[in-house]
Amino acid sequence: MESTITLAGPLVYALAAVGPGIGIGLIFAAYVSGVARQPEANNILRPIAFLGFALVEILALIGLVFAFL
């Protein structure tokens, strides 16, 4: 029973990482295709891409924190 409880945290984190994983994949896919179409837009797109990355990543990190609580 004890080990079931210790396993719950990692499993919850695994579920919490699915959504942000898809989200970050979509963000960088859009960033890569944007730069591929217009290489000179790289400097404009990079902060936007990392901003979106940071906002999505926080969801996975909140899951990580809850896994340790």
Place this chain on the structure above:
Amino acid sequence: MSSTAFVSMNSSVVAAGEGFVPPGIGEFNFDPYFSDGTLPWLTKPLVASVVAAIMVMAFFILGSRKRALVPGRFQFATESVYTFIRNGVARDVIGHGFEKYVPYLVTAFAFIAVNNLFGIIPGIQFPTLARFGFPLTLAICSWLIYLAIGIRRAGFFGYFKSVMFPPGLPVFIYPLLAPIELIQVLLIRPFSLALRLTANMFAGHILLLLFTLGGTYMLFNESILLKVLAPFALASAVGLTSFEAFIEVLQAYIFTLLSALYIAEAMSEEH
């Protein structure tokens, strides 16, 4: 493998008592340097953060002391850090009137980057910002700055009115939007800034510990299979160390970028 089999296997490992103990949250609690009770606050993260502050100050003071039109090597290194934040973050994100906020952004970036890189520097090997207090203080600095900018621009009620009631929306949206925006500006932003740094450094440190401690455990185990597999774990630890270096600088960049974005939003007339 079904989950019950995994649980029972896991519990048998735990029951054996001599098995591998994975690194946990206890790795982040340090004993004070003096065990006799004097200076109970003097622990490794505090010393590391002071060392980081001194390093950042020395780097920028020495780099800008003998300013030359044609920079030497050290001045070039200082200038490239400064220019990266000034042009890449402050000017591009804040826009007009960005010069006032460059010092804060450059300092925050350098301090966070050095503190994070302590996580992989041999001899220290602890990312200071994995303790929640340090990034929370930095986040509160950013929070006070963007609140002060907004309140100075539009007045106390004017600023919160512009935050909570952005113009040009249907009226029935406002009861939903206003509390969300208020909570976001007052609570969610500083906490997400701090939490992002902490959780990244925490996860990275745990990951490195897991691979190095686990690899060492496998290497000194009696089982031949584990001995053969141990070099792979240790090699992953080396690879992950360079990955961590990338993540640590990236997180410093993201903190600076988000701070600049919040400052820009507080400065702009419209939401």
